Amino acid sequence: MKFRAFNRFLGILLSFFLFSCASDLDFNQVNDVKIEPVIVTNLAYFDVLANQFVTNGAEQNVIFDAPTVDVFNGSFFRQRLKKVELFFEMENTISRGYSVDLVFLDRNNQPVHAVNLAIPPYSGIENKVTKTEVFENTQLDVLKRTTRIAFTMTMLPGAALSESSTGSLKLRSGVTAYLVVE
C-alpha cells in the first residue's frame, strides 16, 4: 500500500518535469555587443562686449587667448571615438566686422587644425554665421592631439569703436561625438 502511494507520488513528480522544456539560449551573444552612443557637449563659449576692444580709448585690433582643452583626453573616449562634428556659431551685434581664428594646438604648440569665421558688421538685423566640420579617420586622429585652442579675434576696418559702443561678439561651439563601444 505504502509502496503504491510512493509510486503515485513519483508519477506526479515525473509527469510534471516531462512537460517542461527550454528554448535554445546562446549566452555567447554577449560578445556581439556593439553600442553606438552619440554624445553632445560644449566645446567653447565666449561673449565679448564691444568695449572690451577698447583700452584707454584706443582700439585693440587683435585680442587673443589660448586656454587648455581636454575634451579629447581620456583613453576610453579616445579609443572609441569614431567621428566628431564640431559646430560653431558666431553672432555679432557690434557695428564692426570681425575675423575669428580658432587654431587647435597640440602639446608642442603645433597647429593641428584651424577654423576661420568671418562676420560682417551689425546693421540692425540678425547677424549670425555658422559652420559645422566633420572629422573622421586620419583627420580625427590629428584632431585628437589637440590640447589647447588659440582664439584670435581681429577687427576688420570700419567705424571706430569707443568705450560706450554697444553690442557683443558671441561664439557658441559644441561637439557631437560618435562612439562605438564593442
Added chain:
Amino acid sequence: MKKTVWVLVLMLAINCFSQNKQILYNFTSVPQSLLTNPGADFKYNFYFGIPLLSGISANVGSSGFSAYDLFAANGVDFNVKLRNVVFSTTRKDRLAINEQIEVFNGGFKISGEQSNSYISFGMYQEFDAMSYVPTDLAILALDGNRDYLGKVFNLGDLNVKAEMLSVFHLGFHKNINKNFILGVRGKIYSSIYNVSSTNNSGYIYTNPSSAGVYEQMIYSQLQLNTSGIAKYDDENYEPNVVKDITKRAFLGGNLGLGFDAGFTYYPKKNVQLTASMIDVGFIKHNKEVESLTYKGTYEYKGVIPKFSSGESVENGFQDFKDAIPLDTLYAAYTTWRPAKFNSSVQFSFDEERPEECNCLDYNPETIYKSAVGAQLFVMTTPRTPLVAFTTFYRRKIFKSLQMKATYTLDSYSYNNIGLGLSSTFGPVNFYVLADNLLEYRDITKANSLSFQLGLNVIFKNRKK
C-alpha cells in the same frame, strides 16, 4: 562555460525571487513551514532535517524580461534584443535571485505531561541579490544624450544589493490554549559579504542653451557600500576564499540580530487564521568595510576664453574629477534584512474521523481532508514593498501525501500556479514545492521560478 553556469543557475534556482514562499507557508506537514511562521501549528515529539538536504530553495525572478528575451538563439542581432529589453523595461522592473540551503535543522517538544511547548533550531545559508533595471543609465549608455535634450537621466535608477550570509536561529512555539498557538524565533545573522548601493540619487541633463550650445549638469549622490570583499582588492593578499567563507559563516562575519514572530488561531474548529513577521532585523557591517562614493555637482561649460580681462575657464576633466571625486570611506554601515509579512485565512472541510481521537489536535491537516484559503505576502524592498496575493487549495490525497495548489498574483505575473507535495512514509518526510508551473512549458521564457525541496525525519506524538 558561461552557458553551463547560467543553465545551472536556472535549474537550481528555479523561482520567484520575491522570497514569497506561498506554497510552504502554513503547509504544516513540512517542518520548514516553521521558518515562514514560527507560530505554525506543527506538532512533533522531535524532528531533524537531513543535514544539507532538509531545505533547499531557490528563486530567480525578473519582472521585466526573461532569459529568452535577451539570449534566445533565434538569429536576431543581440544588440536589437538588448535595445528591446532596455526600452521595454522601466526602473520599477527588478532582477533577483535568492537561494537558501539549510545546514542543519531540528526541533523537539519540551518534555512534561502537560507541555505544549516546542523548540526548533537550525542554521541556514542564504544568498540574496537584487537589482532594479537601471533604465536611464542604460539608455544613456546605448544612445548617448544627443537625442535626449531636455531629459533628466535619473542616477537613482542604480539600485543594487547582494549578500551572502548564514543565519543561526532558535524558535519557540506554544499552544497557549487549544485554539491559539504563538511562536517567536530569534536569529543571529553572520554576513559573509555584502554589497549594497540602494540609496543613490542625482541626475544628468543636457538642455539647449543660449549661453554655450548646451546647459549640461551632473548632480551625483552615488554610494556603494561593501563589507567582506575589500581585501580581495589588495594585490598582496593571497585569497583563501573557502577558509574566509567558513570562518565568516560561523559567526566570524559581520553580525546582526533579528526576530520572527507569528501565530495560528482557530476561531472555529474549521476556520484558521495565521500571521507572521519574518526577518525583522539588521546587520551591522564594521569589519572589512569599504565604501565608494561619487558625490558632487558639476556643470560643464566647455572652454571659456576670457582674453586679456581675466582667467580663462579651462573647465575640463580635472575639474570634473575635483567636483565629483571618487572617495573611499571605511565607515561602518547598517543594512536591514528584507522583512516579510505573511497572513492567511483557511476554511477546512471534508471531515475525516480519525481512528483514534486526538482531542487536543486542532490541526486541520489531520482532521480535514480538504481546505481552501487565501494568503497575503508583503516584503520590504529598497523601493515600494512587494505584495503578493495567493489563493490555495490543500488536499490530503492519501494518509501519507499532502498536496497544496496555489494561484498567486504579484508584480511578476498574473498566472502563477504552484504545486506542493509533501509525503510522509514512516518518519521520513520528503517535500517538493514549485511555482510558476505554466512557465515550465519553456523555462527560458519564465519571468520567475521557484523551487523548494527537502528531506526530514519527524517523530510525531503517537499517544492519545
